[in-house]
Amino acid sequence: MGEVQLENVTVRFGSNPATSVTALDGLHLTIPEQQFAVIVGPSGCGKSSCLDLVAGLNQASTGRTSIGGVTIEKPGPERGMVPQSYSLFPWLTVQKNVEFGLSLSNVSKADREERARHYVEAVGLTAFRDSYPSQLSGGMKQRVAIARALAVNPEVLLMDEPFGALDSQTRSVMQELLLKIWQEERKTVLFITHDIDEAIFLGDVVYVMSARPGRIMDTIDVNIDRPRDYTVTTSPEFITLKKRIMSSLHDEVDKALAMG
Numbered sequence: 001m002g003e004v005q006l007e008n009v010t011v012r013f014g015s016n017p018a019t020s021v022t023a024l025d026g027l028h029l030t031i032p033e034q035q036f037a038v039i040v041g042p043s044g045c046g047k048s049s050c051l052d053l054v055a056g057l058n059q060a061s062t063g064r065t066s067i068g069g070v071t072i073e074k075p076g077p078e079r080g081m082v083p084q085s086y087s088l089f090p091w092l093t094v095q096k097n098v099e100f101g102l103s104l105s106n107v108s109k110a111d112r113e114e115r116a117r118h119y120v121e122a123v124g125l126t127a128f129r130d131s132y133p134s135q136l137s138g139g140m141k142q143r144v145a146i147a148r149a150l151a152v153n154p155e156v157l158l159m160d161e162p163f164g165a166l167d168s169q170t171r172s173v174m175q176e177l178l179l180k181i182w183q184e185e186r187k188t189v190l191f192i193t194h195d196i197d198e199a200i201f202l203g204d205v206v207y208v209m210s211a212r213p214g215r216i217m218d219t220i221d222v223n224i225d226r227p228r229d230y231t232v233t234t235s236p237e238f239i240t241l242k243k244r245i246m247s248s249l250h251d252e253v254d255k256a257l258a259m260g
């Protein structure tokens, strides 16, 4: 399908110059096919705005967002989204929630059931296939959201702080699960997080965004071998990268706080 590209992108909310907010300003980002790309940045710097452009949920005020050279204008099945939380249909079972995304595509009922079954198993929820979201923990719900996004077989997986609401142990288990699936499926991933450890643990590359208006101000290659498990988080390479990203972010977080 090709790389994801944001070229000189500006996103402005509101048309009144006195009250409008410039979320992104002259942002450039190229994510090669199959890269696990992570964006970190201070609160309100425009991370979600960036992801929404790639998802086709929002349009740039100026500039261009494309996949494989094709301009993104709306959502499409080649892009799967895992939001932060609350994205499941409460009246559908786990199996039916995962099948839902497929019901919009041209997949037969039997294939739909089979694909959903496969991904429910991949995220370790076979025993909960007939449960409803209200019967699941937060981590389990996010596993369903991941299974639902993957079942459509998207080229690009967009994840907006998907583990942000989880406790740290569950979060760490989810990170390992995601890496295991990614190792097998090798999607292009754009993952947003506030958590520097999570960014390094998951990513091939960590992009650091500036305070609003957001642009990419640092690109850090994560040269840590895969497959990774939680033991890498105490390795010297990990600590070195963490220091680098923390110092890069520190001034931007100060600026964001001053902005209010």
Ligand SMILES: Nc1ncnc2c1ncn2[C@@H]1O[C@H](COP(=O)(O)OP(=O)(O)OP(=O)(O)O)[C@@H](O)[C@H]1O
Binding pocket: 013, 014, 021, 022, 023, 041, 042, 043, 044, 045, 046, 047, 048, 049, 050, 212
């Ligand atoms: N629909 C909208 N209308 C007006 N302003 C918006 C809208 N969406 C976002 N903004 C503003 O644009 C800026 C960037 O928001 P965005 O959600 O992209 O940042 P973020 O980095 O994802 O934030 P956080 O880390 O807090 O989730 C913020 O100042 C926000 O208030």
